[in-house]
Amino acid sequence: MNVSALTPSELKLRLKTAGIYLQTGSFTTHLKTTIPSVAEGIGLLYADYPLVEQDCFADFHVNLTRPRNLRRWFKPQALFLFDGNTIFKPLPLDQAFPMLEWGLNWCVSTHVNHCLMIHAAVVEKGGFAAIMPAPPGSGKSTLCAALVNRGWRLLSDELALIRVSDGKLIPLPRPVSLKNESIEIIRRYEPNAIFSRKVADTIKGTVAHMKAPADSIARAAEAVQVAWVIFPKYQAGATACLETLPQSRAFMRVADNSFNYSLLGLQGFKAMTKLIDASLCYDFTYSKLDDAIEIFGALKPQAANNNHMYANEL
């Protein structure tokens, strides 16, 4: 059963009382909230996600609530609770849905240590994944949103999860987070895309989330081989340019964007080596999304024979 099987009022009631057991990628989140904007956001952007049977094992127990302080009468706030514990400082009530998204990212990025976790968008085509690690502001989410509206499968907008045991990437397709001008750019680029309400004045500026394509959600259990590591950079007026990056540089830059590279120690080093060895690495500068789509469409995975050379030595 998917979230869409519940009517908006049923969903709201369920979220308020027992909560829902929401399946995103390989994780189950037990989610409760009394905040109407969060219930609406879930009804809109999570409609195609499976609901797991009630009262099963949940990886994360999350509650979005309103703190019971004096402020609730004049400047209401929202609070993200992880199994009853406050993780972040409260935010204005208006930002409750983005806060849920950030909180769910936190749940994964602070726990999931059987994976090497990289702060990156990930898309797939023809059985191969492209990881796009980048600091905020480089346009990775915009590019990711454009690609998934042009036939690429969304694996994640925020977290590349590379299983340490076999080097495969585990999908975690969730709504794509867009900021400021990017929201209108993608709206114009794909008028059929579904967006959550814009929220202004967050720590990241104005944010809105775009619904993940239904097909990406349906295929969330299919782990993928990574073929490319691409560092995107939006530069106004630039001609699209894909530039080969030495593996050594790519290694260090991916490590810089990793949440748990250092925590995983030797395992992390091995997983990273395997990843970089199997991938073609590029710097990618662009200004027009159509050019980017064309260049990504022409990407070819590295010839299979030297993939395993280094991996076996380790």
Added chain:
Amino acid sequence: MIPNYLILQALREPEALISLSLLDWDLLIRQARRANLLARICLLLDERSLLEQVPPKPRQHLEWSRVISEKHIQAVHWEITQIRKALEKVGVPVVLLKGAAYVMAKLPSAKGRLFSDIDIIVPKDSLSVVEAALMLHGWAATHHDAYDQRYYRTWMHELPPMRHIKRKTVIDVHHAILPETAALHPDSAKLLAAAQLLDGYDDVKIFAPADMVLHSAVHLFHNDQLDQGLRDLVDIDSLLRHFSKLPTFWTDLSVRAHELGLMRPLFYALRYAVHFLNTPVPSGMMEAIQNGRPNPLTLFFTDQLFERALLPAHKSCSDWLTGTARQILYVRATWLRMPSLLLARHLFHKAFISPKPE
């Protein structure tokens, strides 16, 4: 009586965990995570070769936490190498306390134990050379407020915590195990004199077994923060089980508690270790430390408080009195640290004079 919470069952009898339902696992993982004991439960199962029998979902959570604890052990070794290097020329042996001691001595209490600071103890008259040497090697004082400096340097049993400017690691340099202002005054010279060299080192020491247990007890029952209370009780349980293999351990322990005036904290430590974790304590032991037993009325109230506050701060382990119990124990701990007039002055300063964070 303490209800039979899953987390306590898990610590007492890890073998029984393999029959848990998924729903029980859900709750156990949450209680254990809140108590900072998830990695320990993973290791307890693993050393019994039972980890494979845990259903995949909860097993994954256990293994996630194991990754953190493995990295932690490595980081502690590295940090202690750095501390030894910094103190090489000072000529004072580093005596490790608590978590750092358990890890370096490879004691069972180190299994899956996570902690944020390294604690060491040095003679009081070496404090300034130790502080200077650490500063030369990159540790900088925290708490720059003049009042806080005075609070630590005049009244407390440690320097203000020092943080390494590059690694951001924190070291607490102690000269005693209780504040100068506390009513109980275990003699640091005696503790240091009995400290033993760590196997394989000539510049790192740890407390003697009985002293280690007593320090752990003092730490738990004089602490104002009990959110790690169960973890600290697990330390005590684990130390007692481990050291009880030593032929004279229990006699040493009661003799030493008399000598250092730590009968009361030891009484509580044994009482609650037995209540919560079924720690095997020889029958004569409780009689041997009867002096530490409070009067029946006090004991009744203390039981009410600790039987609540030592549980994980999770809603499944709380009742309507838990919050109050934690608050009362906070006040109790602060009161044990300072005479009442000084305490009133301290709280007044903290409330009205100290600058507020933010």
